[in-house]
Amino acid sequence: GAGVSQSPRYKVAKRGQDVALRCDPISGHVSLFWYQQALGQGPEFLTYFQNEAQLDKSGLPSDRFFAERPEGSVSTLKIQRTQQEDSAVYLCASSPFISRQKPRGPGEKLFFGSGTQLSVL
């Protein structure tokens, strides 16, 4: 079956430009995550959705970053007025909801896409 799909694969933006990055999770996966990965570092958490609800956005670095998942499937990460320090790979991950226990979480496995490499010039 299809995995997590992200588009575009590469994006070059001029400083100050707005960008939108798309994530198509695995069909039926309830949980969706966005991560930012700078060169040579591990991924850093940005935000988490369960269905259409954004339950955690503590990792978003500024109010220029905005994420949405209006119908509980496809998600878009938008960055306004891009700056050079926004250059990174943006990773999306999804996970099936399998827990009937509380606290309800995304399950053991996260399935990652290959990411969008954003370069801000």
Add this chain to the structure above:
Amino acid sequence: DAKTTQPTSMDCAEGRAANLPCNHSTISGNEYVYWYRQIHSQGPQYIIHGLKNNETNEMASLIITEDRKSSTLILPHATLRDTAVYYCIVRREYGNKLVFGAGTILRVKS
């Protein structure tokens, strides 16, 4: 979630076992040890996870010490395609986000 400590890099000969250590001395009773790896230009890939018993699947084995303060990921017969960054992560079962560190760069050499 507890923090982990891993060596920066390791080398392994092709066909030999690769043993990747991880320290997690502040792990608490309800926290699991997860391993993911990231091959160049790809997203991280789940490998295995465990609580206190040793675990094995088609990819690897996970050995957790009795006091749970450290663990070892074992790739029994490393191939060139196993060259990747390996991340050891401690997380509550069904917890929220995964918190990645810098990981261990494993280079498998022929």
